[in-house]
Amino acid sequence: MKRPEGFDRTPPPPVAEPGEVETESAEPGEARSSRSKSKQPRASRVPPSRPAAPTPQPAFLDVPDTSADEARERARETRRAARRAAAERRAVERTEVRRFTRRTRHRRAGWITAGAIVVVLVGGVTLGVFSPLLSLQTISVQGTSRVDRGAVLTSLKGQVGKPLALIDFGAVKSDLSNFPLIESYVTETKPPHTLVIRITERQPIASVLVGKTYELVDPAGVIITTSTTQPADVPLVDVKGATLDGNVYRAAAEVLLSLPTSLRTTVKGVSASTADDVTLMLSTGEEVVWGSAEASTQKAELLTGLIKSHKATNPTQSVEYDVSAPDNGIIRTK
The missing domain is CATH 3.40.50.10960 (Rossmann fold)
Structure with missing residues (x-):
């Protein structure tokens, strides 16, 4: 037959009042029916002093969390790899563009070179023909012994002041033909201002x-x-x-x-x-x-x-x- 709840439960021990000391029989086997409570002064009941236990710190301060740093490092590596891939792709694209436009670039370079040459030639011809910087100022006559050198210079005086490129060599030939002792002659222009005439005189035989x-x-x-x-x-x-x-x-x-x-x-x-x-x-x-x-x-x-x-x-x-x-x-x- 089931007993009502609570009949076989051991009653809880009584709570000690402040200042009371609970004493129990040291003899085993004795019933705990009798308990004596005594009151003692508070000072005699203070336990001996012990060093204060350190305050426990939170766990996250002792163990570093590396997951965030690893994630950031992986992100940086990913961005660097993406930049390298983009640079390689651009280099390949530039190579392909150069390969397919090589003929056009060569043709363009040829036209540019030809144009530069034409400009330089035109500029040089213009400077030599029309610029007073290259005008005739001195006539040098060489190789004369029987021919009067002064008379030759006087006959060529009309050419002085002309640009070297515009000297009238037909007129020079006509002027020198007036001297029968001149068998032949050679002219040479020496920029910026000199005309040299080398005369070969007729030799008697x-x-x-x-x-x-x-x-x-x-x-x-x-x-x-x-x-x-x-x-x-x-x-x-x-x-x-x-x-x-x-x-x-x-x-x-x-x-x-x-x-x-x-x-x-x-x-x-x-x-x-x-x-x-x-x-x-x-x-x-x-x-x-x-x-x-x-x-x-x-x-x-x-x-x-x-x-x-x-x-x-x-x-x-x-x-x-x-x-x-x-x-x-x-x-x-x-």
Whole structure:
């Protein structure tokens, strides 16, 4: 039979009053039916002093939370990777753009270069042609001995003040043609202000007796100077009344020009009635039958050999050399 609730429960121990000490029987097995309560003074019941326990701190101050730092670091790495990927993508795009536009860029660079060259050329030509910075101020004449240098400078005075690119060389040629002793000339412009003219004068090759006057002439028959006495350094040419601009004098002059210098200085006179019977008189007394001016170089070599051979065998004998046939020289005794 179930008992009513509470019959078998042990009653709770009584609560001790302040200042009372609960005493229990030390003997085991004794019933706790009797308890004595006694009151003692409060001071005798104070427990001995103990050191104060440290105040417990919150757990989050002792253990650092690294999850937030790791998340931020991962976010930074992600952003850096994204930036690197974007930079690589842009580099690839630029490479592809350059590859597909290479021909266009080369064509554009070619046009730009050509345009720059044209601009530079036009600017240089404009500066050289129209700028007074490159105007002619000095004329230098070189190579004159018989030609009057002062007269040449006076004749070219009209070119002074012109830009070097606008010098009228046709007018220069016309002015210099007034000096018959000028055989040829070369001009050179030296920026910024100088024109150099190098003159080659006509060199006399023979003298011709006209009346009682000896005219000193060059190979073209141009009279260089006149004299009342025969010049000693050039041979006297007798063309039997022919003019100096004819074939007879031209043949005689060609023969003289073909001679080596060592042999030409020994020629005292030249005579010719036609262009095919030129004859030389040497200062040693010998004569040379030359014939026409054809093959004059071979004839000159043949004459040199004949003279050397004759001088080696009989140097005192007066002879006549015939070189009219350049492949068969003849020595005739006078």
